[in-house]
Amino acid sequence: VTMFETVQAAPVDPILGLTDAYKADPDPNKINLGVGVYQDANGVTPVLPSVVEATRRVVAAEKTKSYLPIPGSPQYGAAVQRLMLGAEHEVIASGRGSTSHTPGGTGALRVVGDFLKQNLPAAKLWLTDPTWANHPAIFAAAGVATDSVPYFDSATNGLAFDALLAKLRTLPAGDAVLLHGCCHNPSGIDPTVEQWQQIAQTLAERGVLPVLDFAYQGFGIGLEEDAQGLREFCQTGAELIICSSFSKNFGLYRERVGAVTFIAADADRRDVVQSQVNRVIRTLYSNPPAHGAALVQTILDDDALATQWQAELAEMRTRINGMRTLLVKKLAEHGVPGDYSFIEKQLGMFSFSGLTKQQVERLKQEHSIYMVGSGRINVAGVSAANVDRLCAAIAAVCG
Ligand code: PLP
Numbered sequence: 001v002t003m004f005e006t007v008q009a010a011p012v013d014p015i016l017g018l019t020d021a022y023k024a025d026p027d028p029n030k031i032n033l034g035v036g037v038y039q040d041a042n043g044v045t046p047v048l049p050s051v052v053e054a055t056r057r058v059v060a061a062e063k064t065k066s067y068l069p070i071p072g073s074p075q076y077g078a079a080v081q082r083l084m085l086g087a088e089h090e091v092i093a094s095g096r097g098s099t100s101h102t103p104g105g106t107g108a109l110r111v112v113g114d115f116l117k118q119n120l121p122a123a124k125l126w127l128t129d130p131t132w133a134n135h136p137a138i139f140a141a142a143g144v145a146t147d148s149v150p151y152f153d154s155a156t157n158g159l160a161f162d163a164l165l166a167k168l169r170t171l172p173a174g175d176a177v178l179l180h181g182c183c184h185n186p187s188g189i190d191p192t193v194e195q196w197q198q199i200a201q202t203l204a205e206r207g208v209l210p211v212l213d214f215a216y217q218g219f220g221i222g223l224e225e226d227a228q229g230l231r232e233f234c235q236t237g238a239e240l241i242i243c244s245s246f247s248k249n250f251g252l253y254r255e256r257v258g259a260v261t262f263i264a265a266d267a268d269r270r271d272v273v274q275s276q277v278n279r280v281i282r283t284l285y286s287n288p289p290a291h292g293a294a295l296v297q298t299i300l301d302d303d304a305l306a307t308q309w310q311a312e313l314a315e316m317r318t319r320i321n322g323m324r325t326l327l328v329k330k331l332a333e334h335g336v337p338g339d340y341s342f343i344e345k346q347l348g349m350f351s352f353s354g355l356t357k358q359q360v361e362r363l364k365q366e367h368s369i370y371m372v373g374s375g376r377i378n379v380a381g382v383s384a385a386n387v388d389r390l391c392a393a394i395a396a397v398c399g
Contacts, residue, residue: 014133018370027368031390033381034370036185036349038248038316041383048251050309054298058291065290070278072101072259072288079300080244080259084214084227091234097263098274100281101288105215105245106134108260112211112241113142114280116176123209126177128152128164130374132185132213135178149177152187157342157354159189165198173207181242182226183216183348186376190220190347196229204238215245218313219320220347237265246296248349249313255292316380320349323382327351327391334391336398343379351377359397367393 012020018034037045071077077099081092091097102108116123125144127135128151139146149171150163168177179199182190191199203210210233220226233240244259246252262277264270281287299305324344331340343351355363355375363369369390371377382390 015372018372021364022370025368025370029386029389030368030370031381031386032370033377033379033390034372036248036378037253038251038320038349038380039378039383041319041385043381043383045253046251048309048312050299050305050312051250051252051295053308054295054305057298058294068101068287068290070100070281070287071098071274072293073290073297075301076101076293076297077259077261079297081261083217083223083300084242084244084261085231085234086224086227089231089234090236091263095267096265096270097261098270098277099259099261100274100277101293102243102258102260102281103256103285103288104247105213105243105258106138107256107285107288108243108245108258109135109138109213110142110284111260111277111280112243113139113144114284115277117143118280119276120174120176120209122174124175125211126171126175128179128184130186131178131180133372135213151184152189152352154354157189157352158345159191159195161191161195165202168199168202168208169206171206171208176209176211176241177203178211178213181212181214181217181230182220183350185215185348186350186372186374187352188346188348188350189352191229193228193232196232200232200235200238203233204235210238210240212240212242214242216248216348217244218249218310219317219349222317223310223313234263239264246292250296250299250309251316252292252295255295256289257292257296320379323379323387324351326384326387327379327382330387330391331394334388334395336391336395338398349378349380351379353377353394355394355397359394362397363393367396369393 015035022032039045080099081097085091102111125139125146126149127146129148130152136146149167150160153160184190212230214230217223217226240263242261246257262273264273299309328340328343353375357373360371360373360375
């Protein structure tokens with residue numbers, strides 16, 4: 001036997017494997033509600049016009065392909081902080097936050113994993129139940145112990161807030177909690193601002209470190225509204241970590257644009273923490289890929305382009321919300337039993353449909369409709385052209 005003959009095949013990725021199965025399906029009316037990628041009314045994932053213009057400018061101005069600094073371009077970091085926190089924020093004025101450009105939100109999460117493992121080895125990381133399927137895998141790969149806190153209440157299709165808060169009140173000082181800054185994936189359920197305040201207060205009192213995964217700013221209610229929860233954690237002196245992704249809101253998926261922001265008690269602590277973040281990055285990917293971040297920076301630093309991008313983002317958000325309304329109406333029209341009005345209350349790209357694993361499997365086998373086993377639907381995959389076929393199929397498997 002050779003060395004490679006002893007290697008076992010890895011299980012198929014539950015979400016990306018679905019895309020492969022969809023692509024291989026010959027049915028011309030197949031519907032893909034699986035992977036979390038925005039699609040327009042024609043099923044296309046577009047390059048945003050603001051990104052096309054920024055690309056033109058970046059390519060024209062480029063003079064070198066030499067390395068970026070380990071944390072990426074400082075102007076990019078500053079633009080990311082302004083977008084998340086608002087330009088006038090205390091964290092920006094005091095300079096106690098430092099932002100590194102990472103390859104996507106996934107890269108940011110893995111930097112956090114290695115940082116925790118190397119610098120806070122006793123910290124357990126608590127994840128929401130449910131959470132994005134890649135979260136436990138990323139932190140397992142970094143060797144960080146994880147466990148879960150209650151989040152979704154299937155009886156009400158809402159937030160299990162009392163259970164969540166009760167659990168947070170039992171966490172030991174020195175642990176960390178990974179929350180979704182907005183548009184919780186997969187449930188689409190976010191805390192209200194008042195609930196965020198209570199969560200932030202509880203974690204601060206207990207000495208538990210908040211880590212926020214912020215992958216959908218602008219996909220929920222709006223750019224400012226979606227950042228409100230996150231800003232509740234920035235009480236004076238509080239420490240926190242934010243993992244940003246610009247895959248969805250700038251449509252830059254394959255360019256791998258994200259950021260990790262460590263907010264420390266003061267600027268001196270920030271420098272110490274950043275020195276360890278740099279060490280982590282140096283061993284993971286050395287320094288980040290320049291192009292995608294240059295596009296984001298170009299857009300955010302130009303008033304006219306930023307305004308254009310905001311309108312393009314609003315168009316994506318409005319389309320998804322329109323599809324939520326249409327879905328609720330059509331499910332009723334097709335006689336699907338039950339009250340699906342909760343779909344309209346969920347935020348972001350995803351909806352937890354409440355469909356069982358068996359129903360999801362039948363939709364795939366009998367109707368060529370692809371969604372994640374948990375019943376998570378990518379609402380952006382729904383269109384006026386496919387909604388009737390989708391709802392008729394759901395009625396067939398629910399009957
Ligand atoms: N976090 C959440 C909750 C996500 O849904 C995603 C993408 O699906 C990511 C992070 C990472 O995105 P990316 O690495 O593509 O920027």
